[in-house]
Amino acid sequence: MLNHNTLNKYDVSGMYKVYDTWPKIARDSYLSPQELIDFDNIDHIVFAGMGGSGAIGDILSAILSKTNIHVAVVKGYHPPNTVDSKTLVVTTSISGNTAETLSVLDTARKTKCRLIAFSSGGKMQEYCVRYKVEYRKIPKIHSPRASFPGFLYSILKVLGHILPVKEKDILDSITDLEKTSKMISSENLDKDNPSLKLAEWISGIPDIYYPFGLQAAAVRFKNSLQENAKRHVMIEDVIEAGHNDIVAWEKKDRVQPILIEGNDDYIKTKQRWEILKKYFKTNKIDYREVHSVKGSIISKLINLIYVLDYSTIYLAVLTKTDPSPTKSIDFIKKLS
Template sequence: MLSISTLKKVDKHGMHTVYDRWPQIAHSFYYTKHQPIDYKDIDHIVFAGMGGSGAIGDLFSAILSKTNIHVSLVKGYLLPKTVDANTLVITVSVSGNTVETLNILKSASKQKCKLVAFCSGGQMEKFCARKKIEHRLVENIHSPRSSLVNYVYSILGTLNSVIPIKKSDILESIASLEKLANKINSSNLSQTNPSLDVANWLSGIPLIYYPWGLQAAAVRFKSSLQENAKSHAIIEDVIEASHNGIVSWEKPSVVKPILLQGQDDYIKTKERWKIVKEYFTKNDIDYKEVISTHGSILTKLICLIYELDFASIYYAVLNDTDPSPVDSIGFIRKRL
């Protein structure tokens, strides 16, 4: 079992201490005095960001999927050609220096669309100030991936008139984070900690199955395992995988399946989960289930991300890996 002394020794930069405070950070940044932005007649939102910043777009895309607002995600250099006067482009770069997102910002500034940037400074802040583009400075807490929660709730506070999410759902999500923290944070390194339970089970190459509505949590978990635990990881939509990926299990593998499920998945999705679990059991394939909390889609996703991010930190430490350094990303960034 993981001890607090080992956690502190291996997690040299204290990433776990930031996650211990995620509920308080969410509350603080939501209630910060944001200068709101009130854009009218928006029917298309483009979220642009990479890595930890890009995960924010994944989250909002899922939340807005059942509204009348079309959402495009850009994880690259090019702005969609569908951008027009009724489009809001939101660029997110925690560092403020992400080259791909800066390119989107510069392209959008030449269009007739609405535009707002969120960053902690850097080239993005300088460009926005020079071009008089709406932007909000949000603190970088430890790293871009650790800063997801303060950026999400800052965006919710700033764009509350544009993003149709009820205040009651936002408050519910913060309360659920607080409740979950008591189970998964570093003050409870026991067998009752679900994040630690996942970390103890992990080995080989995790394959994360998810239903369409929980894709944002699956993508985030993959990225967190890659960055924090320096581990390969795979994600697959459980419905699509039933038509192709499931065949891969006919041969022995170091891959281990994790089933990411929602409390109120669509009835046919629940049927599919039952069949997939039957298949794994019949073929002696060890699998792990992770099930969302009750609540709105915001609550489900932010709590799943919280639980699984902590699992990736614990998994890293159990394998004597400091979760903070990302030297390979630095190698690429220096050559751009």
């Protein structure tokens, strides 16, 4: 079994220790004295960010998917041409130096849209001070991906007058995080830890299946497997997979299916899950299931991300890999 000596040996900078405090970071961030904004007449929100910052846009897009606000998530250099005076553009760069997001910020400033930026400082803060753009500074904790709850809940707080999200749902999601932490944190390194169990099972290439509403959790899991565990991974919408991905299982290889299931998935989605599991059992393909908690979409997504992210840290350590360094990303950024 994994122990703290092994965690400290390979997780040199102690990323797992930050994850142990995610519930506290979330609560402190949401209850922080950040100044709220209240732009009127907004019917379109664009969330721009890359990597860990982009995952925040994915979550907020999912939260707003059943509201009357049109949402776009930009992971690149340009905002959509649909940006107008009723659009709020939210740019997030945890480092403050993300070239793609700075480009969106600069382009958006020259339109008639409303604009707000979030970062831990860097070039984004300098830009916003120079051009008097609405800006909020949020501390980076360890790394952009580890800072996820701090930025997510701070943004939920600051945009509270604009986002049609119930405060109770937000606070309940934090309470659920606290419950989840007791199961998956480094204080529970035993056979009942679901994140550790999943990490111990992964030996090949994960193929992550998800329902449409939980796509943000699947994408985040993929990203964290790549960054923390340095592992190739695939993701598939469970409905779309029945029209293409499923055929690939006719040939045996090192791919391992992981099923991310919502507590109250649509009835047809539940039927498809059962068909997929029957297919795997019939063909003797081992798989794992990860279920969301009950509650709002915020609770489902943030708690899934917590469980799945922590599994990638455990996987890194189990394979004698330091989860923190991302030398390949540094290479790309240096030459971009």
